[in-house]
Amino acid sequence: VQLQASGGGLVQAGGSLRLSCAASGRTFSSLVMGWFRQAPGKEREHVSGISFSGSTTSYSDSVKGRFTISRDNAKNTVYLQMNSLKSEDTAVYYCAAANPSWAWNSRRVDEYDYWGQGTQVTVSS
Numbered sequence: 001v002q003l004q005a006s007g008g009g010l011v012q013a014g015g016s017l018r019l020s021c022a023a024s025g026r027t028f029s030s031l032v033m034g035w036f037r038q039a040p041g042k043e044r045e046h047v048s049g050i051s052f053s054g055s056t057t058s059y060s061d062s063v064k065g066r067f068t069i070s071r072d073n074a075k076n077t078v079y080l081q082m083n084s085l086k087s088e089d090t091a092v093y094y095c096a097a098a099n100p101s102w103a104w105n106s107r108r109v110d111e112y113d114y115w116g117q118g119t120q121v122t123v124s125s
Contacts, residue, residue: 001025003116005095010122011085019080021095021116028076029053032098034112035069035080037091037121044094046107048080058105063089087125092118 007019023031034049048069049058057069068081078095096112098104103111 001097001114003095003097003114005116005119008093008119008121013085013087013123013125015085016083017121019093019119021078023076023097029073032103033071033078034096036094036096039091044109049104051104056104085123087123090121090123092120094118
């Protein structure tokens with residue numbers, strides 16, 4: 001499975017960005033998808049996950065109510081809409097894919113099987 005994330009950039013606090021992640025190499029609808037992020041000097045942390053069909057989602061407490069994950073199985077793409085961005089959202093954002101159906105609700109890095117290259121999000125205050 002190959003994952004290509006895009007959409008990162010520099011934005012002012014309070015602004016919005018939409019990240020995209022295109023997948024190839026497997027039937028997309030058979031993959032749980034997730035977003036993680038890693039700030040300098042910190043461990044990679046879970047941001048959001050979405051089930052095969054998109055009917056169930058999970059969010060970390062730090063982004064709940066501001067970020068929305070979605071997927072388009074016809075386009076083999078998962079999205080992360082990020083609103084009301086804060087300086088503490090600054091990080092490299094990674095999309096990831098997992099085989100187990102329950103992984104949409106997992107916050108563990110080691111329960112995701114495939115990783116994209118990351119896209120930088122910088123929020124200026």
